[in-house]
Amino acid sequence: MERLHHIALTVTDIEKAVDWYETNFDVRKIYADESWALLAFDNVSLALVLPDQHPAHIAVERENAETHGTLTEHRDGSASVYVKDPWGNAIEYLKAAP
Numbered sequence: 453m454e455r456l457h458h459i460a461l462t463v464t465d466i467e468k469a470v471d472w473y474e475t476n477f478d479v480r481k482i483y484a485d486e487s488w489a490l491l492a493f494d495n496v497s498l499a500l501v502l503p504d505q506h507p508a509h510i511a512v513e514r515e516n517a518e519t520h521g522t523l524t525e526h527r528d529g530s531a532s533v534y535v536k537d538p539w540g541n542a543i544e545y546l547k548a549a550p
Contacts, residue, residue, distance in 0.1 A: 454512050454513070454514070455512070455513045456496055456510060456511070456512060456513075457496075457497065457511040457512065457513045457546050457548075458490065458496060458497035458498060458499045458510075458511045459496060459497075459498055459499070459509075459510050459511075460498075460499035460500075460501050460506060460507075460508055460509045460510070460511065460544075461498065461499070461500060461501070461508055462501055462502065462503045462506075462507070462508045463500050463501070463502070464502070464503070466484060466485070466486060466487065466488060466489050466500055466502065467484070467486075469489070469500045470484050470489045470491070470500065473491055473498065473500070474491075477491075477493070479491040479492060479493055479498070480492045482497065487501075487502055487505055488500060488501045488502065488505065488506070499511075507534065507542040508542065509534065509541070509542035509543060509544050510541075510542075510543060510544070511532065511543075511544040511545075511546045512543065512544070512545060512546065513546050513547075513548055514545045514546065514547065515547065516547075517531065517532060517533060517545040517546060517547040518531075518533070518547065520533050520535050520545045521533035521535065521545075523547060528549055529549030529550065530546055530547060530548050530549045531546075531547045532544045532545060532546040532547065533545050
């Protein structure tokens with residue numbers, strides 16, 4: 453069974469969105485800046501992203517993520533590629549940081 457790493461929702465204001473999720477849910481902020489944030493729920497993480505930076509998506513961890521396309525490296529050492537399922541939904545194949 454594969455591991456769902458995070459779900460990403462698009463928001464127009466990262467700071468306000470983090471505040472709202474922290475007020476309405478029992479979450480822990482892992483990271484936040486002006487362009488994105490990552491919140492931890494008990495069973496999955498929630499990414500808050502700006503519409504012009506990333507699509508709304510689900511991210512699945514895969515050791516062989518590069519088999520789905522050219523990976524883009526992230527600041528935390530992980531790397532990923534976005535693809536679309538047959539219905540147009542964005543899927544991020546994520547290779548965890550070593």
